[in-house]
Amino acid sequence: MTLPAPTYDLVILLDPQSEPEARAKIIADTRAAVEAQGELLRHDEWGERALTYPIEKRTSAEYHLLQFHASTTDLLSGLDRTLRITDGVLRFRIVKLKPGVPEAPNMGSAAARAAAEAPARDGEEGARPEVPAPSAPAAEAPPAEAAPEPAAPAAEADVAAAPEAAVAEPA
Numbered sequence: 001m002t003l004p005a006p007t008y009d010l011v012i013l014l015d016p017q018s019e020p021e022a023r024a025k026i027i028a029d030t031r032a033a034v035e036a037q038g039e040l041l042r043h044d045e046w047g048e049r050a051l052t053y054p055i056e057k058r059t060s061a062e063y064h065l066l067q068f069h070a071s072t073t074d075l076l077s078g079l080d081r082t083l084r085i086t087d088g089v090l091r092f093r094i095v096k097l098k099p100g101v102p103e104a105p106n107m108g109s110a111a112a113r114a115a116a117e118a119p120a121r122d123g124e125e126g127a128r129p130e131v132p133a134p135s136a137p138a139a140e141a142p143p144a145e146a147a148p149e150p151a152a153p154a155a156e157a158d159v160a161a162a163p164e165a166a167v168a169e170p171a
Contacts, residue, residue, distance in 0.1 A: 004069070005038070005071040007069055008096055009065060009094070009104070010030070010067075010068070010094050010095075011065050011093050011095075012026070012027070012030065012083065012089060012092045013089070014027075014063075015056075017058070023062060030066065034070075040066065043066050044106070045064055046107045047063065048061070049061065055091060063107075067097075067104070076094055
């Protein structure tokens with residue numbers, strides 16, 4: 001039985017001060033490389049966001065997430081080399097996902113999220129989008145019947161039973 005190809009996340013941080021055509025070419029070339037040697041599952045444009053700390057004196061970056069299947073490591077090493085030497089790429093990270101990891105959330109720009117939520121609001125004025133229930137079960141307290149009994153009464157019962165057993169034996 002052959003296992004399915006592993007799923008990878010590729011997050012790319014592009015320099016927002018570079019030309020838009022150059023940024024689009026980087027993404028197009030990356031997508032073409034993934035589609036040629038693997039299977040592209042998803043491409044999310046997260047837009048320009050502030051960085052936690054400056055990178056190459058930049059305080060913001062244009063974020064992109066690509067999820068893909070790769071059956072060989074040739075694709076990974078090719079992406080690593082290409083993105084490492086490409087001007088306009090501030091940072092990138094390729095992460096192998098474990099089976100069963102939930103889907104990445106929609107982290108698009110506020111305008112894209114508002115456009116996605118617009119159909120839900122058109123049906124009813126003031127309607128709020130449904131928030132999915134948390135996927136992890138909440139911790140529950142054990143039932144009251146399963147609570148352990150205090151140790152002291154059990155020890156007293158054993159001590160009280162021992163002399164009776166000793167008295168009963170020597171008859």
